Amino acid sequence: MKPTIKDIAAESGVSIATVSRVLSHKTGTYSEKTQAKILAVAKRLGYRKNSTAVELVKKKAAVIALIINATPTNFSTQIIDGIQRRASELGQGVIILYAGNRNAELQHQAIVTALERAVSGILLAAIEPDAEDLTLLKESHVPFCFVSVYLGTDKVLSVSSDNEKLAATTTDYLLDHGHTRIGLAGVDTYHTGSQRIAGYQRALAARGIQETTIKYGDYSYESGRQLLAEFLPLKVTAIIAASDMVAAGLLNAAQEAGIAVPEQLSLVSIDGTDICRITTPALTSLTQDFYQIGAQSVDRVMGEKAATFVPVEMVERDSVKSVSRGG
Amino acid sequence: MKPTIKDIAAESGVSIATVSRVLSHKTGTYSEKTQAKILAVAKRLGYRKNSTAVELVKKKAAVIALIINATPTNFSTQIIDGIQRRASELGQGVIILYAGNRNAELQHQAIVTALERAVSGILLAAIEPDAEDLTLLKESHVPFCFVSVYLGTDKVLSVSSDNEKLAATTTDYLLDHGHTRIGLAGVDTYHTGSQRIAGYQRALAARGIQETTIKYGDYSYESGRQLLAEFLPLKVTAIIAASDMVAAGLLNAAQEAGIAVPEQLSLVSIDGTDICRITTPALTSLTQDFYQIGAQSVDRVMGEKAATFVPVEMVERDSVKSVSRGG
DNA sequence: ATAGGCATTGTAAACGTTTACGTAACGTGC
DNA sequence: GCACGTTACGTAAACGTTTACAATGCCTAT
Numbered sequence: 043m044k045p046t047i048k049d050i051a052a053e054s055g056v057s058i059a060t061v062s063r064v065l066s067h068k069t070g071t072y073s074e075k076t077q078a079k080i081l082a083v084a085k086r087l088g089y090r091k092n093s094t095a096v097e098l099v100k101k102k103a104a105v106i107a108l109i110i111n112a113t114p115t116n117f118s119t120q121i122i123d124g125i126q127r128r129a130s131e132l133g134q135g136v137i138i139l140y141a142g143n144r145n146a147e148l149q150h151q152a153i154v155t156a157l158e159r160a161v162s163g164i165l166l167a168a169i170e171p172d173a174e175d176l177t178l179l180k181e182s183h184v185p186f187c188f189v190s191v192y193l194g195t196d197k198v199l200s201v202s203s204d205n206e207k208l209a210a211t212t213t214d215y216l217l218d219h220g221h222t223r224i225g226l227a228g229v230d231t232y233h234t235g236s237q238r239i240a241g242y243q244r245a246l247a248a249r250g251i252q253e254t255t256i257k258y259g260d261y262s263y264e265s266g267r268q269l270l271a272e273f274l275p276l277k278v279t280a281i282i283a284a285s286d287m288v289a290a291g292l293l294n295a296a297q298e299a300g301i302a303v304p305e306q307l308s309l310v311s312i313d314g315t316d317i318c319r320i321t322t323p324a325l326t327s328l329t330q331d332f333y334q335i336g337a338q339s340v341d342r343v344m345g346e347k348a349a350t351f352v353p354v355e356m357v358e359r360d361s362v363k364s365v366s367r368g369g
Numbered sequence: 370m371k372p373t374i375k376d377i378a379a380e381s382g383v384s385i386a387t388v389s390r391v392l393s394h395k396t397g398t399y400s401e402k403t404q405a406k407i408l409a410v411a412k413r414l415g416y417r418k419n420s421t422a423v424e425l426v427k428k429k430a431a432v433i434a435l436i437i438n439a440t441p442t443n444f445s446t447q448i449i450d451g452i453q454r455r456a457s458e459l460g461q462g463v464i465i466l467y468a469g470n471r472n473a474e475l476q477h478q479a480i481v482t483a484l485e486r487a488v489s490g491i492l493l494a495a496i497e498p499d500a501e502d503l504t505l506l507k508e509s510h511v512p513f514c515f516v517s518v519y520l521g522t523d524k525v526l527s528v529s530s531d532n533e534k535l536a537a538t539t540t541d542y543l544l545d546h547g548h549t550r551i552g553l554a555g556v557d558t559y560h561t562g563s564q565r566i567a568g569y570q571r572a573l574a575a576r577g578i579q580e581t582t583i584k585y586g587d588y589s590y591e592s593g594r595q596l597l598a599e600f601l602p603l604k605v606t607a608i609i610a611a612s613d614m615v616a617a618g619l620l621n622a623a624q625e626a627g628i629a630v631p632e633q634l635s636l637v638s639i640d641g642t643d644i645c646r647i648t649t650p651a652l653t654s655l656t657q658d659f660y661q662i663g664a665q666s667v668d669r670v671m672g673e674k675a676a677t678f679v680p681v682e683m684v685e686r687d688s689v690k691s692v693s694r695g696g
Numbered sequence: 697a698t699a700g701g702c703a704t705t706g707t708a709a710a711c712g713t714t715t716a717c718g719t720a721a722c723g724t725g726c
Numbered sequence: 727g728c729a730c731g732t733t734a735c736g737t738a739a740a741c742g743t744t745t746a747c748a749a750t751g752c753c754t755a756t
Binding site for chain 1: 711712713714715
């Protein structure tokens with residue numbers, strides 16, 4: 043049987059209270075002599091604390107729940123990495139709960155599971171909540187934070203890139219390189235997609251361009267492959283891809299169709315993961331700092347100082363060509 | 370305050386024992402009438418069970434701990450996905466603990482944390498344990514299983530590809546395409562690397578080839594980029610890359626050096642993730658079934674039937690050229 | 697009528713901690 | 727020598743469940 047503080051108490055001739063105080067470092071409440079004695083006995087017995095019991099009496103688990111879509115995006119590892127490290131620094135464990143694929147039922151279930159465990163915070167990565175979930179979360183009084191999704195309000199905690207600004211920056215970049223017929227590929231119809239569309243349209247409008255070319259998708263490689271054909275008749279000279287995978291799909295489809303990138307078609311990708319370095323040509327990208335997004339969301343949910351928007355960075359590689367104005 | 374079974378009991382005029390029985394579906398121990406009454410009250414009060422309390426009294430958490438290296442390999446999401454789904458089917462949650470980067474201290478800490486939580490099983494993904502950890506795990510009497518690592522013995526549970534056979538198959542594939550000067554790039558010096566080297570050497574020896582060309586690395590893109598230069602003087606016509614990322618590194622370095630793939634150099638990658646489809650040319654790969662590796666490791670650790678080795682598959686794409694014998 | 701069995705419920709202990717409160721011993725200052 | 731403070735420790739309740747065991751009432755067979 044696993045030894046408990048009771049065993050240590052018996053063995054060292056003190057009460058369990060004293061053992062508990064020593065083992066949980068309540069300094070100033072015990073003598074050095076007893077400390078040494080108890081520590082020695084604990085070690086000899088191979089004692090290991092029972093977190094469950096601690097959590098029960100403290101009514102809080104030192105654990106952050108991360109709810110995430112089952113379809114693993116290529117950046118989720120970076121987010122998880124950031125969350126894990128920062129959580130670890132704050133003495134928190136991380137429990138990951140999958141929410142299926144935009145499956146409302148599973149999503150709800152994941153939140154309930156997190157609540158049942160009395161976690162210290164809930165992180166929702168790339169999840170668009172429905173009204174019921176939002177109510178459930180609010181009423182639970184457990185702090186929660188959306189990760190890589192901004193609901194357009196500051197009433198709810200979230201950490202992400204500023205999607206609107208990000209799309210505007212990318213559009214401006216292409217405009218500055220002389221492109222005027224610019225497409226936007228693979229965005230969805232939820233918050234993230236809408237914000238990017240807004241930024242894209244705003245940047246174009248600022249230069250007097252009303253005409254926009256938006257093709258919806260699901261951020262996947264397949265999505266990019268399929269979408270290329272839809273852009274061809276529209277004579278765009280550049281496309282902004284909503285994700286690295288979409289960009290890779292567009293790129294490969296273009297190459298198969300005999301369209302040279304960047305000579306005949308420029309491509310900028312939003313995300314900037316390793317994927318961009320691997321393709322030929324390497325993809326110029328508006329790179330998001332997913333590690334920071336993860337790390338700061340932990341700060342957010344634990345009540346530490348953190349920004350809502352994490353800075354992005356334009357990384358130039360080989361998929362964009364400058365065109366002469368009016369060319 | 371969150372309602373407990375005590376509140377429900379008071380509200381519906383029964384004892385907490387009855388409430389517990391109804392809520393945990395101990396069918397046959399309560400009447401339909403009481404069940405209906407209790408369920409109604411529970412719902413009205415917004416009752417949610419306290420998993421911590423349940424775990425304490427049951428002395429087991431319905432949770433599997435997954436210990437994983439901090440460096441996220443590009444296949445870890447697939448493994449995690451497999452683990453998560455199968456665990457969910459078996460009614461288990463998943464708690465992920467990062468073990469740093471081959472950091473013995475953190476690795477040890479992660480195991481201790483898992484033990485403190487009284488998890489129902491421990492999964493160690495892509496982790497090579499030291500002797501102390503192995504002892505700790507064995508003495509804990511918590512079932513544990515290595516994932517994507519085979520320690521070369523059946524005394525310890527593990528689920529992975531058969532690395533030796535996998536390397537032999539890949540080598541045979543290149544031999545069958547007429548290659549005789551075949552390199553092996555990016556393997557490590559631990560179990561996985563050694564097993565692959567053994568398979569590679571065995572396959573070559575079977576055809577009377579004693580000369581081998583092995584370059585060690587760490588499975589990364591950078592590793593692949595650097596290694597190419599070391600192969601050039603050796604006049605190999607084909608290289609087996611220890612991972613997709615190594616293959617991508619080799620490929621891009623080759624393209625920069627003006628070496629055409631597959632015309633002047635053939636490449637086969639071990640792993641077969643999405644990366645292989647994205648590069649130009651697409652990489653022929655010995656594809657591992659990481660999802661299954663994850664899923665079966667859960668079965669393993671939960672005492673269900675599962676195989677140690679998960680089948681692999683040769684997927685032909687565009688990075689291998691046939692050469693005429695003696696050419 | 698009575699014993700026995702069954703269905704249903706209650707009582708209370710247990711799980712392994714933390715911690716409020718009480719207390720004993722031992723100065724210390726007067 | 728006494729009040730008082732401090733240090734070190736013990737007692738016991740509490741956290742929210744599960745479950746062994748006991749108890750009750752009712753039904754049935756004799």
